[in-house]
Amino acid sequence: MKTAGEAVEWSPASVSEAAELLRGAGYAGWLAELLARRGVSDPQAAEAFLHPDLSQLHDPHLLAGCDQAVTLLMRARERGETVALVGDYDVDGVSATALLTAVLRACSVDVRPILPHRMRDGYGFQPVHVERARALGCRVVVTVDCGTSAVRAASAALAAGLDLVVTDHHLPGEALPAGVVHINPRQAGCTYPFGELSGAGLALKLATAFAAACQRPIDPRRLLRIACLGTIADLVPLRGENRVIAAIGLRELGRTRSPGLRELIRIAGLKSPYSTADVGFRLGPRLNAPGRLDSADAALELLLSRNARRAAQLAAELDRWNRERQDWERRVVADAREMFLERERRPAILMAWSEHWHRGVLGIAAGRLAREFHRPTILLAVEDESATGSGRSIPGIHLFRFLSRWKEELVRFGGHAQAIGMTVDHEQLAQLRQRWEEAAAESWAAEIAVRRFEYELELRPRDLTPELYAEIQRLEPHGEGNKQPLIRLCGPLRLVRSPRFFGAGHLTAEAVGSDGGRIGLLGWGWQERAASLQGEFEVLGYLENDRYRGRPVLRLVDCRSQREG
Numbered sequence: 001m002k003t004a005g006e007a008v009e010w011s012p013a014s015v016s017e018a019a020e021l022l023r024g025a026g027y028a029g030w031l032a033e034l035l036a037r038r039g040v041s042d043p044q045a046a047e048a049f050l051h052p053d054l055s056q057l058h059d060p061h062l063l064a065g066c067d068q069a070v071t072l073l074m075r076a077r078e079r080g081e082t083v084a085l086v087g088d089y090d091v092d093g094v095s096a097t098a099l100l101t102a103v104l105r106a107c108s109v110d111v112r113p114i115l116p117h118r119m120r121d122g123y124g125f126q127p128v129h130v131e132r133a134r135a136l137g138c139r140v141v142v143t144v145d146c147g148t149s150a151v152r153a154a155s156a157a158l159a160a161g162l163d164l165v166v167t168d169h170h171l172p173g174e175a176l177p178a179g180v181v182h183i184n185p186r187q188a189g190c191t192y193p194f195g196e197l198s199g200a201g202l203a204l205k206l207a208t209a210f211a212a213a214c215q216r217p218i219d220p221r222r223l224l225r226i227a228c229l230g231t232i233a234d235l236v237p238l239r240g241e242n243r244v245i246a247a248i249g250l251r252e253l254g255r256t257r258s259p260g261l262r263e264l265i266r267i268a269g270l271k272s273p274y275s276t277a278d279v280g281f282r283l284g285p286r287l288n289a290p291g292r293l294d295s296a297d298a299a300l301e302l303l304l305s306r307n308a309r310r311a312a313q314l315a316a317e318l319d320r321w322n323r324e325r326q327d328w329e330r331r332v333v334a335d336a337r338e339m340f341l342e343r344e345r346r347p348a349i350l351m352a353w354s355e356h357w358h359r360g361v362l363g364i365a366a367g368r369l370a371r372e373f374h375r376p377t378i379l380l381a382v383e384d385e386s387a388t389g390s391g392r393s394i395p396g397i398h399l400f401r402f403l404s405r406w407k408e409e410l411v412r413f414g415g416h417a418q419a420i421g422m423t424v425d426h427e428q429l430a431q432l433r434q435r436w437e438e439a440a441a442e443s444w445a446a447e448i449a450v451r452r453f454e455y456e457l458e459l460r461p462r463d464l465t466p467e468l469y470a471e472i473q474r475l476e477p478h479g480e481g482n483k484q485p486l487i488r489l490c491g492p493l494r495l496v497r498s499p500r501f502f503g504a505g506h507l508t509a510e511a512v513g514s515d516g517g518r519i520g521l522l523g524w525g526w527q528e529r530a531a532s533l534q535g536e537f538e539v540l541g542y543l544e545n546d547r548y549r550g551r552p553v554l555r556l557v558d559c560r561s562q563r564e565g
C-alpha cells in the first residue's frame with residue numbers, strides 16, 4: 001500500500017563479492033548474485049543450498065548441554081519419573097512442545113506438556129509453571145522455545161528440588177543459576193555450527209539425540225513435518241539447517257500420518273506442493289489463534305491427537321478461533337486507522353490504545369498498520385490501571401533501541417529491532433506518546449519519508465520464460481533471509497488492453513515491452529492503482545506461476561510512469 005504523494009525509491013540490491021567466485025565456478029551471473037546475497041560463499045555451499053538434504057543437519061551433540069540433557073532424561077526414564085514440558089503459545093512453541101512430547105512418549109517417558117497462557121501468565125517460563133509441574137507430580141522440567149532468561153522460574157525449580165533443562169533460541173539475558181542444563185546455540189561457549197534454529201528446531205535436536213540414546217531411532221522426516229511449522233512461522237532465516245528443515249518438512253507434509261495435521265491441511269484448503277506461504281498464512285494462523293485469544297491447548301492437542309474424529313473436531317475449533325481472531329484484527333485495525341487519520345499531521349511514530357481491543361491481536365494489527373502508513377506503530381489494550389500492547393517497526397528503524405531510553409518508565413518491556421512488547425501505566429500513555437512522537441520526529445525523518453524497494457533482478461519481458469521461473473524456483477522455500485527475488489521489469493511497458501478486475505479490488509492485465517515480449521500482470525488489491533498502468537511504465541514484481549494458464553505471471557509490487565525516470 002502506498003499513500004498519495006509519498007516518495008518511493010527503487011534501487012538495485014548490492015552485489016556480494018562471493019558472486020564473482022560462484023560465477024567463476026559456472027553459475028549464471030544472476031543466479032550467482034542471488035546465491036551470494038543469501039549468504040552462499042563458495043560452490044560447495046551453493047550445491048548444498050540448491051539441494052537441501054538430511055545429511056546437512058548437524059549432530060545434536062555439538063550443542064552445549066545436549067549430553068547432560070540426554071543423561072538427565074535417561075535417568076528420569078529409568079526411574080519412571082514424570083517430566084513437565086513447558087512450551088509457548090505461538091506456533092513455534094506449540095510445535096516444539098508437540099514434537100518433543102511425541103518423541104518422549106514414544107520412548108516411554110511420562111510427559112505433561114504445559115503451555116503458558118498469554119493473558120494469565122504472559123510470555124515465557126514463570127514460577128507458576130514450576131508450581132504446576134509440582135502439582136502434576138513432575139520431577140524434571142524441560143522448557144522449549146522459552147526460559148533462556150527466566151532466572152526466577154529456574155531458581156524456583158532448583159529450590160523445589162527439580163531437575164531443569166532449558167532449551168531456547170532467544171538471546172540469553174542474565175545467566176541462569178548453576179545447576180540448570182541450558183541448551184541455546186546463542187549462549188556464550190556454545191560452538192554449535194548454526195546459531196539460528198527456532199524453538200521447534202532445538203526441540204528436534206534434543207528429541208533426535210534422546211531417541212538415539214534410547215535406541216528408538218525415529219525417521220527424521222516425520223519430525224521435520226512438525227519442526228518446519230515452527231521454523232517457518234517463527235521467521236528465523238531459512239538458511240543452513242533451517243532451510244533443510246523447511247524444504248524437507250514441506251515436501252513431506254502431505255505424507256503425514258498425524259490425523260491432526262491432516263485435518264488442519266484439509267480445513268485450510270491446501271493442495272500439494274506446500275509452500276512457506278501455506279504455513280505462514282494458512283496453517284500458522286490457525287495454530288496460533290486459540291493461544292492469541294485464550295489457551296493454546298487446543299492447538300497442541302490437535303498436533304498430538306491420534307484420533308481422526310477428535311482431530312476433525314479440533315481442526316474445526318481452530319478454524320473458528322481463527323475467524324474470531326480475524327474479526328478482532330479487523331476491528332482493531334479499523335479503529336486505529338481512524339484514530340491515525342484524524343491526526344492533522346501524521347507523527348513519525350503511530351501509537352493508539354483502547355479499552356475495547358483484544359490484547360492477542362495487537363501485534364499483527366500493528367504490523368499491518370506499520371506497513372500501510374510506513375511508520376513504526378504501537379497499539380495497546382487498556383485493562384484497568386495498565387495498558388499492554390505490541391509495537392511493529394519498518395525496515396531501517398530499530399524500535400527496541402529507540403524505546404529503551406524510556407524502559408525505566410515502563411512496567412514491562414522487551415523485544416528486538418522490528419517488534420516490541422510493553423506494559424505501561426494507563427495514566428502515562430498520553431505523556432509517553434507525546435515524548436515518543438517528538439523524539440521520533442527528530443530521529444527518523446529520512447526513514448519514513450521514502451518507501452524503499454530493493455530489486456534483485458533487472459529483466460525485460462522476453463526474459464520471463466518458464467525456464468527462468470523454474471530456475472528461480474530452485475531457491476524455494478522462500479522466507480526470512482531468502483526472500484522471493486524482487487524483479488524490476490524494465491520499460492517502457494504498455495498494456496495490451498485495459499486491465500480486468502476481479503474479486504475484492506484485484507486486477508489482471510497483460511503488458512508488452514519494447515522487446516516485443518508479453519507478460520501477464522497480477523495486482524492483488526491494485527484496482528485503485530490501475531491508473532498507474534497507463535501510458536509507458538515500469539514495474540516491480542515477483543515472478544509466479546499462473547495456475548490457470550500454466551505460464552509465469554508477474555505479481556505487482558510497485559509501478560511508476562516511465563517519465564518519472
Ligand SMILES: [Mn+2]
Nearest residue numbers: 092145199234
Ligand atoms: Mn520461537
